[in-house]
Amino acid sequence: MEAQMRAHRDFTNARRKAFWRLVSSRLTGQSNDLLPFDEVYSRLPVKGQRSLGLQAVAIDQIVGSVGRYRDFDRAFCPRQAQTRHRWVSVGMAMHQDVALPAVELYKVGEAYFVRDGNHRVSVAREMGQLEIDADVTEIDVTVPLAPDTDLDGLIVKQEYASFLEHTQLASVRPGAAVELTLPGQYETLSQHISTHGWYLGQRRDAEVSHQEAAASWYDDAYMPLVEIIRANGIIGEFPGRAEADLYLWIAEHRWYLLEAHGDVPLEQAAKGFAASHSRRPLKRAIGALRRAVRREIA
Helix, strand or coil: CHHHHHHHHHHHHHHHHHHHHHHHHHHHCCCCECEEHHHHHHHCCEEEEEEEEEEEEEHHHEEEECCCCCCEECCCCECCHHHHHHHHHHHHHHHCCCCCCCEEEEEECCEEEEEECHHHHHHHHHCCCCEEEEEEEEEEECCCCCCCCCHHHHHHHHHHHHHHHHHCHHHHCCCCCCCCCCCCCHHHHHHHHHHHHHHHHHHHCCCCCHHHHHHHHHHHHHHHHHHHHHHCCHHHHCCCCCHHHHHHHHHHHHHHHHHHHCCCCHHHHHHHHHHHHCCHHHHHHHHHHHHHHHHHHC
């Protein structure tokens, strides 16, 4: 009876953490979801797989699931009340020191996905275990995957590789870091380069290659705006975003200003965008709420 009461209490605590973690994720805009294995697998170049046998795996490196990724959050806190019965039965067994089978995991890069044993991982984490015994199968991939990767981050990595391959920017401007944080934006960036190349060809009255267009765009369009962003500390007003994100947003903002008011200096457009769209007015209130949330899920 005592083990059952403790397991029910543990589940209630875990559900409370799941709620506050959801609140925190919505405040910060950071994903709190487990990664779906099938989605990740379909997006990575897989070379093969091999069994690594029984191992002790750090629980905080387990970031996804094959089929139960909607039932738990990124910390394996239970999201669904209907999981209580199964969760409590596993919790009772662990409180009574009953030997349970090793969980089954896929290893992809440095991240792990639960093939079987989601509830065992969830209970173990709530009980403070740092490691769990697992039968591990490694999926051999060429793209690095870290435990802090989310699905959007994986998609962005894919899109960045395609962007570099199409524009050849890395070959004409080695070391250039034009990295976005949101999926679907590299297509827009490629359109900027194509448009820049078209205007360049019109001025030259000659065809311009992808490489020439990319180099000229980087030197004459991208970097001048990035230097303004840096000089005015604008990136600090948009936590979690990158210079390339701001380049796209400010460029679009300036286009609307040009349509409405005619010529607008680039620096004026950048400062105006920051003043209108940064989270500065909400920072203090959100910061206080975040601290409260962290206290709740600690």
